[in-house]
Amino acid sequence: MSADPTQVLAFETDCHIFDGCGFPAPGLHSFLFEPLWGDGDSNLYFNKTMLLALLGSVIVIGFFWAAFRKPKVVPGKLQMVAEAGYDFIRRGVVYETIGKKEGEKYVPLIVSMFFFIWMMNLWSIVPVAQFPVTSIIAYPAGLAAIVYVLWVALTFKRHGFVGAFKNFTGYNKELGPVLPLAMLIEFFSNLLVRPFTHAVRLFANMFAGHTLLLLFTIASWYLLNGIGIAYAGVSFIMVIVMTAFELFIQALQAYVFVLLTCTFIQGALAEHH
């Protein structure tokens, strides 16, 4: 994907209010980057988001490598922090939703998913990077696809073909004449809408968060002229407030994503009603 070549970063200009310069509002172009390598027209290119994604993986692995490579029975500080995170996801998410017996198998998936997403979100407020990888739909979509495939496969494996069909459609005899309609809606909701919302929930939160941060950051710069300086100050305070808020949202969305994943897995494993 290449960005609009006519678009330049707001900070690279001397564009200020009262200078006859329009507000360089953030938009979709803020989420497009010139390839660092390769050709944006072909499918062979490498851009900032990909770099951040791979770098984020390295950081997540590096953190857990440092903490868990040679773990000790009496933990050091780093190991203790990593253990707290690990334990939070294992007990607080997996055991809580799927249960300890059946959930144990999925702990590695959920733990890696949570920390991966969190890191991808965190890029949003890391200086220089300052871009949430998950605000590009491809990354949440890939993860949601993994969950979707796992969920469908588990449902078939656990319930057989007919059972899986009943599970997907929420088959319930007591509904009587409404049953076909309910089944249609459930089928549509479960198999088509659910993976989409699963991915979009994360994507849209990060997208909106990044846009807000951009808006206030650009405004701080843009308003830095004459009386506008006072407004620029307010805008800059908003940047700080929104950064703190984003820090919270990033962790929360990662948590929500894995919590939903666990709920889906639990639904696949549970007996259909």
Next chain:
Amino acid sequence: MSQLLILAAEGEMENPLIPPIPELVIGLLAFVIVFGFLAKKLLPNINKVLDERREAIEGGIEKAEAAQTEAQSVLEQYKAQLAEARHEAARLRQEAQEQGAALIAEMRAEGQRQREEIIAAGHAQIEADRKAAASALRQDVGKLATDLAGKLVGESLDDYARQSRTIDRFLDELEEKAEAAR
């Protein structure tokens, strides 16, 4: 793709909900790498250590319980020994007291006996001395009285007195009177 780029160049952006394939691939790859490392190596590592820790803690608790039980039994043993020792001490003291009392009684009896012996011996001695003194006195008094009477009469009355035993009789009477007066 080129069409999209044209659209972008015209100011119309592509749909942000359509995932670009290369980024999808890189995203999946990045996640799979993370998952691989964590699932195959790092999480099993920490799980092992967590199990070890739990065992260590449980083992520690068991050890502590064992130590406590042992301490309890030792304490009971010690208490029993202490009670026995006290009992023994009390018994010994009682015995010693009894023995002491017996000894004292014996000594006292012996002392009493000796005292009485000494007193009796003293009495006997005094009696013998008194008797000796009395008889000597009687003889002297008799002699003096006879001598005095002889001087008064002018002749020796010794033979007469010896024959008639007048003096002795007189003295006996005196003694009887003294006895009666006492």
